[in-house]
Amino acid sequence: MYNDKNSQTWTDSVYYLQQDHSLDVIICIAPGRKGNSPIYESLKYYLQTECNIPSQVILADTISKNSRSLRNIMKNLMIQICAKMGHSPWVFKSLPLMNKPTMIISMDVCHRVETNNKSVLNLVASKDKYVASFYSASVSQGEEQRIAFSIQKLFMEALQEFNTKNGLFPQKIIIYRDAVSEGQSEVTLRTEVPELEKAIKNLKDSGQIEEEPSILFILANKRIEQRFFTQDRRGNLKNPRRGLVIESKITRTDRFDFYMISHAGPTGLQCPVRYEVIKNTFQDLDPKDLYDLTNILCYEFYNLQGTVRIPSPLIYAHTMCNQISKICNHQVEVSETPEALKDKLYYI
Missing domain, CATH: 3.30.420.10 (Ribonuclease H-like superfamily/Ribonuclease H)
Structure with missing residues (x-):
């Protein structure tokens, strides 16, 4: 499905996958590049309005055309996914004005x-x-x-x-x-x-x-x-x-x-x-x-x-x-x- 440019195919696949499995997060590698993906908007809309599960959509060109910085890209993606699942990648132990609730x-x-x-x-x-x-x-x-x-x-x-x-x-x-x-x-x-x-x-x-x-x-x-x-x-x-x-x-x-x-x-x-x-x-x-x-x-x-x-x-x-x-x-x-x-x- 990597090169499939039909957004309905993607949303149907996510739907059936969600019906058959208990999912914590959905990660999709979609075709295209930033600002020019045939399915990005419709897929994001579906994931954020109907799935009710944290999701991450990664554009294929982001990975394939940035091989030298792939390690940093993956690190940043993991931080994003961590935050989307409700966790805190980092915190400050104490903050001013927070002495009371x-x-x-x-x-x-x-x-x-x-x-x-x-x-x-x-x-x-x-x-x-x-x-x-x-x-x-x-x-x-x-x-x-x-x-x-x-x-x-x-x-x-x-x-x-x-x-x-x-x-x-x-x-x-x-x-x-x-x-x-x-x-x-x-x-x-x-x-x-x-x-x-x-x-x-x-x-x-x-x-x-x-x-x-x-x-x-x-x-x-x-x-x-x-x-x-x-x-x-x-x-x-x-x-x-x-x-x-x-x-x-x-x-x-x-x-x-x-x-x-x-x-x-x-x-x-x-x-x-x-x-x-x-x-x-x-x-x-x-x-x-x-x-x-x-x-x-x-x-x-x-x-x-x-x-x-x-x-x-x-x-x-x-x-x-x-x-x-x-x-x-x-x-x-x-x-x-x-x-x-x-x-x-x-x-x-």
Whole structure:
């Protein structure tokens, strides 16, 4: 079936294989190359919407045309499969701001689903103190909605998942939200923060939680023009070291915001991220703890053994956006997360 370009043949084979065997993971080596495979989208759509089993689709050209780096390719695939099955390839033993039961939530929206013009809100929420296991879910919204108006249900499900895993609800909630633009922080504050507060209130009114958790809501904006450089002894400009935080001089005096460079990049092209805290009910929050947590989380993205620009939960939410928009472009229905896969990083 290696060279078969009929997607129905592939989906039928997977279906019958699943009927005859108890499978933990499905791995397919499909014909074609990246961006030009005759069956990739339809096969991924079937695997992620109907199989309810973690899956990995490997394109044949990825293996055959990269023989010299095959060892690294296989290593990265094993890491991906490990994460998709609900395991944690690596963790940090201790993280700042995690001294009490804490859940970290990230959200992103994709609106590139061409067939029905709907946008899809994606939410990823951590379930342990290592920020290594996650609840992932998505929900369809109206056409071209960038600000999420109906996310209360996802918030409630995430809180209940945390309780199921840990035997208690989080005492602190930290939200990293992909920033929509420089000028829409007030809109986010008026729309999304109340949805979280309503979810907490519903759980409190129903007697599931006794004390409301503290909330730290942060916007992460990658679309900025600022660039930063350091100067060596000879007067040459170069990129700052990873982990640089700018918290004064160019930040706003009326808000809690900061810039961070957490990854390496070409000189002149290394892009910082602006973080803005729009809601904070934490008591005695030490900004340095927030800086350290944000920077450390940039090392926990399981698709890359290095650092990324923004915290890993936010990258996961963005990755789920891309995956859903990619496999749903030519489908009638928007793909929403199956129940069986909500506790796995099935989309990385």
